[in-house]
Amino acid sequence: MVVQAYILIQTEVGRAADVAAQIAEVQGVTLAEDVTGPYDVIVRAEARNVDELGKLVVARVQNVPGITRTLTCPVVHI
Numbered sequence: 001m002v003v004q005a006y007i008l009i010q011t012e013v014g015r016a017a018d019v020a021a022q023i024a025e026v027q028g029v030t031l032a033e034d035v036t037g038p039y040d041v042i043v044r045a046e047a048r049n050v051d052e053l054g055k056l057v058v059a060r061v062q063n064v065p066g067i068t069r070t071l072t073c074p075v076v077h078i
Helices: 016-024 050-061
Strands: 003-011 029-034 041-047 067-074
Touching: 003 016, 003 050, 016 029, 016 041, 041 050, 050 067
Parallel strands: none
Antiparallel strands: 003 041, 003 067, 029 041
């Protein structure tokens, strides 16, 4: 079973579009869009398990220049 999550991202002022474009190229990211509101970019990502999802967020997404904060929201199926 694949683990999916939304990653809500805050960026430095004026960097949202650039951050979204860079994150869209990361393997495991299925969608990355710049938005308005309290978050600047919303990403949908998937991985084989929770550990791989964590590695994706910490090692790849959070290393994109211009990001100031992330919030990862795993998708649940109730």
